Amino acid sequence: MITEEVKARMREICARYPDPRSGTLPCLHLAQEAEGYVTPDGIAAVSEVTGTKIDEVESVVTFYSMYDRAPTGKYAIKVCTSISCYLRGCDGLMEHFEQRLGIQRGQTTADGSFTLQGVECLAACGMAPVLQVNGEFVENVTTADADALIERLKRGEAVAAQPGAWNVLPSKTGASAQQTAAGSGSAQTGKAK
Amino acid sequence: MAEQEELVNLTIDGQPVSVPKGSLIWAAAQKLGIEIPIYCYHPKMDPLGACRMCFVEVEKMPKLATACTTTVAEGMVVSTTSAKVKKGRAGTLEFLLINHPLDCPICDKGGECDLQDFTLRYGPGGSRFDLNKRHFEKPIPVSENILLDRERCIACQRCVRFTQTVAMENGLVMEQRGFRIEVGVDPAAPFDSIFSGNVVEMCPVGALTAKNYRFVTRPWELKKTPSVCGNCSVGCNVRVDVRVDKVLRQYSRTNDAIDDGWLCDRGRWDLDWINDTERLRTPLIRRDGQLQPVSWDEALRFVAERLRAVRDQRGARAIGGIGSTHTTNEEAYLFQKLLRAGLGTNNVDHAHGRFPATEPGALPWAWSDSIAGLEQASHIVLLGADPYHRQPIVDLRIRKAIRAGARVYVVTPEANRLDRLVAGVIRYTAGHTGTLARALLNIITSDGLARGEQGAQRAADRRASVAQETPERAAQVAGVDADALRELAREIAGAKGAVILYDEAATLEPSGATLAADVLDLALITGNFGKPGAGAGPLLADNNSLGARDMGLLPDTLPGYRPVGDAAAHAALGGAWLATLPAEPGLSYTEMLSGGVKALYVMGANPARDATPEQLAALDALDFLVVQDLTLTETAQRATVVLPAVAYTEKDGSFTNTERCVQLVRRAMQPLGGAKADWEILVGVARALGLGWTYLSPAEILSEIGRTVPLYAGVTRRSLGAEGVRWPFAPGERTPEGRATITGSPSITWQMLAEGVARAQKPGGELIAPRGRGE
Ligand code: SF4
Ligand code: SF4
Ligand code: FES
Ligand code: FES
Numbered sequence: 001m002i003t004e005e006v007k008a009r010m011r012e013i014c015a016r017y018p019d020p021r022s023g024t025l026p027c028l029h030l031a032q033e034a035e036g037y038v039t040p041d042g043i044a045a046v047s048e049v050t051g052t053k054i055d056e057v058e059s060v061v062t063f064y065s066m067y068d069r070a071p072t073g074k075y076a077i078k079v080c081t082s083i084s085c086y087l088r089g090c091d092g093l094m095e096h097f098e099q100r101l102g103i104q105r106g107q108t109t110a111d112g113s114f115t116l117q118g119v120e121c122l123a124a125c126g127m128a129p130v131l132q133v134n135g136e137f138v139e140n141v142t143t144a145d146a147d148a149l150i151e152r153l154k155r156g157e158a159v160a161a162q163p164g165a166w167n168v169l170p171s172k173t174g175a176s177a178q179q180t181a182a183g184s185g186s187a188q189t190g191k192a193k
Numbered sequence: 194m195a196e197q198e199e200l201v202n203l204t205i206d207g208q209p210v211s212v213p214k215g216s217l218i219w220a221a222a223q224k225l226g227i228e229i230p231i232y233c234y235h236p237k238m239d240p241l242g243a244c245r246m247c248f249v250e251v252e253k254m255p256k257l258a259t260a261c262t263t264t265v266a267e268g269m270v271v272s273t274t275s276a277k278v279k280k281g282r283a284g285t286l287e288f289l290l291i292n293h294p295l296d297c298p299i300c301d302k303g304g305e306c307d308l309q310d311f312t313l314r315y316g317p318g319g320s321r322f323d324l325n326k327r328h329f330e331k332p333i334p335v336s337e338n339i340l341l342d343r344e345r346c347i348a349c350q351r352c353v354r355f356t357q358t359v360a361m362e363n364g365l366v367m368e369q370r371g372f373r374i375e376v377g378v379d380p381a382a383p384f385d386s387i388f389s390g391n392v393v394e395m396c397p398v399g400a401l402t403a404k405n406y407r408f409v410t411r412p413w414e415l416k417k418t419p420s421v422c423g424n425c426s427v428g429c430n431v432r433v434d435v436r437v438d439k440v441l442r443q444y445s446r447t448n449d450a451i452d453d454g455w456l457c458d459r460g461r462w463d464l465d466w467i468n469d470t471e472r473l474r475t476p477l478i479r480r481d482g483q484l485q486p487v488s489w490d491e492a493l494r495f496v497a498e499r500l501r502a503v504r505d506q507r508g509a510r511a512i513g514g515i516g517s518t519h520t521t522n523e524e525a526y527l528f529q530k531l532l533r534a535g536l537g538t539n540n541v542d543h544a545h546g547r548f549p550a551t552e553p554g555a556l557p558w559a560w561s562d563s564i565a566g567l568e569q570a571s572h573i574v575l576l577g578a579d580p581y582h583r584q585p586i587v588d589l590r591i592r593k594a595i596r597a598g599a600r601v602y603v604v605t606p607e608a609n610r611l612d613r614l615v616a617g618v619i620r621y622t623a624g625h626t627g628t629l630a631r632a633l634l635n636i637i638t639s640d641g642l643a644r645g646e647q648g649a650q651r652a653a654d655r656r657a658s659v660a661q662e663t664p665e666r667a668a669q670v671a672g673v674d675a676d677a678l679r680e681l682a683r684e685i686a687g688a689k690g691a692v693i694l695y696d697e698a699a700t701l702e703p704s705g706a707t708l709a710a711d712v713l714d715l716a717l718i719t720g721n722f723g724k725p726g727a728g729a730g731p732l733l734a735d736n737n738s739l740g741a742r743d744m745g746l747l748p749d750t751l752p753g754y755r756p757v758g759d760a761a762a763h764a765a766l767g768g769a770w771l772a773t774l775p776a777e778p779g780l781s782y783t784e785m786l787s788g789g790v791k792a793l794y795v796m797g798a799n800p801a802r803d804a805t806p807e808q809l810a811a812l813d814a815l816d817f818l819v820v821q822d823l824t825l826t827e828t829a830q831r832a833t834v835v836l837p838a839v840a841y842t843e844k845d846g847s848f849t850n851t852e853r854c855v856q857l858v859r860r861a862m863q864p865l866g867g868a869k870a871d872w873e874i875l876v877g878v879a880r881a882l883g884l885g886w887t888y889l890s891p892a893e894i895l896s897e898i899g900r901t902v903p904l905y906a907g908v909t910r911r912s913l914g915a916e917g918v919r920w921p922f923a924p925g926e927r928t929p930e931g932r933a934t935i936t937g938s939p940s941i942t943w944q945m946l947a948e949g950v951a952r953a954q955k956p957g958g959e960l961i962a963p964r965g966r967g968e
Contacts, residue, residue, distance in 0.1 A: 040381055043379075043381070044381065053357075053363055053382060054363065054379055054381050054382040055357075055363050055364065055365075055366045055378065055379040055381075055382040056357065056366060058366060058368070058379040058381075058382070059366035059367055059368060059379075062368040062369050062370075062377075063367075063368075063369070063370050082371075120370060120371055
């Protein structure tokens with residue numbers, strides 16, 4: 001159910017644009033936040049508020065992997081599988097997550113804590129391979145980073161060790177961007193294979 | 194005069210060409226007859242640049258350019274044949290075929306498929322892709338009539354863009370992205386549009402196919418004939434596709450002035466009545482209470498004998514004829530000629546008949562503008578009209594006008610498909626369309642909203658007649674919001690150009706007797722007249738509703754709306770027809786169905802279907818009933834003689850659409866064995882009556898119409914050309930071979946009004962007398 005209150009927030013967003021249609025993406029985020037994932041109800045509400053036809057909203061939802069069409073676990077881990085991340089070993093990373101969590105991509109762990117998904121380019125190709133946890137970026141991810149991340153999340157800690165510090169994992173704190181760009185990343189991801 | 198368009202000069206493959214500034218390279222090549230292959234581009238939609246099929250090389254551009262998105266520039270040098278272009282095209286095709294199932298041998302599109310054709314012309318012979326192709330369940334329904342084979346889709350998005358941006362309906366959407374992209378439908382927003390079939394025609398591959406066409410034929414087995422849709426009054430230009438003896442579909446033949454390249458699903462697919470196995474193949478005569486097969490000779494002789502007997506015993510006034518809004522102009526013309534000149538009666542009418550309460554000689558229901566003109570309107574008002582269901586392609590044009598910024602007001606008793614898209618919606622109690630029109634006139638005449646000298650004059654003429662018809666009264670009797678009417682009146686009066694359309698059915702409502710004249714007055718008084726994108730007009734029901742009237746299927750007017758008592762018309766027509774014509778107005782449709790006649794001749798109409806019990810009893814009490822039709826209709830079942838006729842796809846002729854455009858219909862298939870075209874049957878009956886008619890073809894009849902009916906002066910089959918001409922006609926320039934031509938009128942002007950549009954009326958009379966008798 002999308003409450004009137006959520007709809008009111010959606011309307012507020014749409015009012016910022018000359019054409020309410022422009023509010024489609026942020027409104028969908030609100031719908032997802034309100035119900036955990038984008039439900040037919042959520043789509044109907046966004047369609048109503050933005051004056052966009054239902055089928056067009058549906059099309060938008062399927063285009064962006066940031067929107068979930070089914071309930072996810074507590075943490076939704078979205079691993080980029082597009083070209084840059086592919087070249088930097090995302091396949092190995094994905095397999096590692098699958099083994100570690102005991103699920104296939106697209107599935108949720110039995111205890112409901114993790115959902116694993118492969119997604120299209122997250123627009124952070126310079127830091128490939130890249131993943132997102134509940135919308136927060138994690139970059140230059142090695143298999144060791146992946147293990148550390150899962151441990152942190154299990155303990156209920158934040159995704160990033162230092163919030164606001166470009167979401168670099170603890171193991172990377174202090175490492176300069178140059179170092180990672182200089183190729184150590186490639187060696188690390190290579191190990192994942 | 195139109196502004197001189199600025200031209201841009203360029204060369205394509207060494208050939209110079211000049212095209213208007215802003216044209217696409219694709220269009221410039223088109224002009225030279227150079228093919229640039231396209232998939233995603235469609236001339237009726239905005240460019241997308243998604244498929245990369247249309248690559249050309251432009252000198253000084255570093256990379257290949259897409260011809261569908263690149264506009265021409267002065268001095269541009271374009272190659273469509275360079276090695277780079279060839280490589281680019283081959284590359285695109287190799288990519289497109291990566292996931293394609295290559296199932297041409299079982300694909301309905303095979304033989305008319307752009308993917309197949311372009312691959313043969315420009316593609317690589319093989320593929321370097323040796324991994325698994327993607328597979329889908331095939332096919333899946335996307336609507337009641339259309340199936341989707343996702344494997345064949347090349348994601349050009351034509352179908353999606355059509356439903357979303359042209360039809361503006363729920364429909365197809367692209368789902369997912371990247372290599373997962375597919376066409377789909379949201380279950381919450383089903384694809385149930387009357388325009389859906391267009392996506393099948395425009396899909397460049399065999400991904401979208403029509404359920405009723407799948408596995409029925411191969412394109413090369415079809416005989417394709419340019420013609421006109423015979424379904425509703427829009428008169429969309431079609432290509433009739435026939436396989437041996439069955440019509441399988443109609444495709445668009447793109448007449449920008451009428452259909453803009455689209456067809457509705459009714460026109461495209463509702464053709465089963467032509468292929469009906471129950472169609473009549475032999476004349477029938479009732480003997481011992483049963484309709485029994487007889488030969489044509491016997492049937493025609495019998496009809497003539499019985500008609501003659503009724504005339505001799507009871508007089509010509511005991512005979513009547515009900516004509517059709519579906520048959521051709523030529524047939525309507527012959528039908529009334531048979532009754533008037535052959536049998537001596539003016540008892541001729543058709544189901545809709547006269548627009549009630551129209552002054553003699555007046556023609557207020559001529560749509561004063563055109564369908565294409567809607568695009569230039571700043572305002573469009575639909576009064577009691579539902580074009581989505583009744584004249585779908587007009588509805589589609591209104592959607593185009595909406596995209597161009599037109600403010601549309603839907604004033605209808607029931608919910609309308611356009612409600613969601615328009616500037617205003619006004620509801621009222623059914624049956625009161627006329628009340629609303631007069632209330633609008635009341636507001637305009639009493640609030641001083643007239644524009645222009647002529648408008649003010651007419652407002653003064655009308656003020657008294659609508660003085661009582663206040664919006665408050667309309668609110669009381671028709672349950673309409675009086676303030677909404679006031680606002681609407683102001684919008685119309687302030688419009689740059691307003692077009693007001695009503696459905697002809699509304700003129701038959703109790704309040705609608707003067708509707709046609711009132712709506713025309715509304716346009717005249719507010720200055721919305723005499724220019725494209727302004728005016729008033731009816732949305733008629735059937736493919737030849739207007740032609741039936743034009744040709745004189747009316748008890749009180751001869752062809753071209755000359756009153757039956759008009760001496761000059763009598764002299765002219767009687768001379769041409771070698772007959773003395775009756776001068777008394779005849780009986781109307783309802784009068785003939787209420788026992789007014791003893792013998793009734795029905796051509797292509799089915800009065801029994803909508804008849805009251807009294808009318809049915811009167812039909813049964815007739816001495817003699819002849820029916821010409823395709824099947825044993827409710828009326829034919831009661832007939833004394835039934836004569837089997839053929840459909841519009843089986844004969845030549847012409848139709849006149851709701852905006853006065855006279856267009857040619859062509860025979861697309863052999864007539865059903867044993868049946869004859871209505872005009873042939875009429876000639877047969879006339880000859881059996883000893884009338885000595887010698888018409889050998891509809892062309893001959895049309896030429897006679899061109900000579901004897903001033904409204905159609907100069908019309909011949911040749912002069913109508915491929916896309917028809919709108920009356921009133923004027924003589925055009927002679928062709929180099931010395932043949933006479935005619936030009937049409939996109940809109941009717943004040944001057945035409947003053948002059949009497951087509952010299953068709955009694956001398957000195959107005960053709961369009963925009964006064965009703967509502968006083
Ligand atoms: S179904 Fe046909 S028209 Fe639609 S995107 Fe696919 S190929 Fe293009
Ligand atoms: S709008 Fe009318 S004329 Fe045009 S295709 Fe449909 S039925 Fe035929
Ligand atoms: S390819 Fe992974 S972020 Fe762009
Ligand atoms: S036709 Fe030009 S990119 Fe598709």
